[in-house]
Amino acid sequence: MTATTEELMVFAASQEIRDGNTVFVGTGLPMLAAYLARATHAPDVSLLFESGIVDPNPTHLALGVGDFRLMHGATSVRGLHYVLGLLQKGSIDVGFLGAAEVDRHGNINSTIIGGTYRHPGKRLPGSGGANDIASSAKSTVIMCLHRPERLVDRVRYVTSPGFLGGNDEREQSGLRIGGPRMIITDLAVLRFHPVTRDAYISSIHPGVDPATVIARTGFPIEVPSDVARTPAPDDTTIQLLRGMDPGGVYLRGR
């Protein structure tokens, strides 16, 4: 059994969750990653959603964080300000972030495509809780597509701060904790140099050509000849994961 790219991404994300962690989760692949972690190595993980839902145990897969399907089995249902307040307090070990555009220092743009802030080519939904997660979670995991226009040298607009211009710029801006741990794309996993905070290729997914990774990264990046391959889930894990999304709502590539 071979994992699809999406299953590989979900598995990689799930490995970032330790047992006992409190994680902040959004719609889509991160939701599955958190469920997978709970069903395998992290039975005592707690899940928080910006809709105010605390640690649910859904029977049916939710289409979004506001979907009533996500309310089932929750330990508490509160409001947005309450759960984002817990985030600001420092209660979140890992926050998951999607990105329309992300740069080599892990800054995310989810506000505009093209043009300027005042006169955007295309206006996107905006921060939502993403800026809050990027500012106050102890660490974040970013998931996005690996395309030259998506993985860029510098985002057009910083909706959610990563390491800003690199080095200690994040800390200088007043953000004392947190920052991105990694970027999981459909081709590779990138991590950040501990001093310069420049993204580097940590592993590439099985079967991916290093030349493709270089071509699809919007800034110069090296792929070492002995680069690691991203660990793939075993058959049991793949089956478990597919059982969580039987309709292929989020795991579309199969």
Add this chain to the structure above:
Amino acid sequence: MSKVGTLEELVDLVKPGMSISFGGFAHSLTPLAFVRELIRRDIRDLELIGIAEAWAADMLAGAGSLRKIVFSNFMFEGFGLCRNFSRVIETGAVEFEDYSHFALASRFSAAGLGLPFATVRSLLGSDLAGSDDGVQRVRHVDFTSPFGDERVMLLPAASPDVVVIHGHRGDEHGNVQILGATAVIEEQARAGKTVIATVEQFVDSAEIRATPNHTVVPGLLVSHIAEVPYGAHPTGMFRLYDADYDHIRQYAEASRDPAAFAAYLADVTTGDHQDYLARLGVRRLLNLRVDPHFGYHLERTESGWRA
């Protein structure tokens, strides 16, 4: 003085030029019968201060009702962009200010506590706190704590002229009960200068007093209340009726094109709320009924019940 009125009487309280905020989160809890009545009356020049009420934002943007949008994120979960909202920003038809969810909710929270400003860590270092031509995009002060050296953002309190919420149950005193997650309704209701509620059902106050944990907004905060069944449609009410995903699909399609959207709006604002429900039809409303155990709609198939 009775707080009870009709939907029409409640909408009378909204005047052109006012700032307004609505309850709701994604495809739930949104007072859309109220929004349709606002659009039917063509009340314009409104300043929306909104966090999670994507439906209210997109309908009012598409109707040309908004002068300004102060917000943190509007999207249709599972259905992509709020296209009317995106369009009015892209064409420069409205003024706008971007916040994060927590920053804007905290502005409401500060107003609800009677304080002049909110303190948050969000926005530090980001372009939300940037400026254009020397003018701050959102008013803020990057502040160093006098009790240490930690940096925080100070943001002005936000108190909308009118806050409109929709709840599951209420009474003549304005008490509003909500089941499930409560979005930003607590903070909005505490921040609003005038708070208007529509509810699915009026109940005797004795029932409210017997279940006080469900009262998200106590009546002392609410000045006007009306009973408006299915008042959130096509968004849903947890444990009462699910979101109408067929309708949402039609809306998303219509909103791709201004002319198609104008036709949609003309259709849903013809007549009053009872006419709207009558056009939807009994069959459609019955199909939104929820499973009593899960609180959302399940369909029965040959292989069992399916969400």
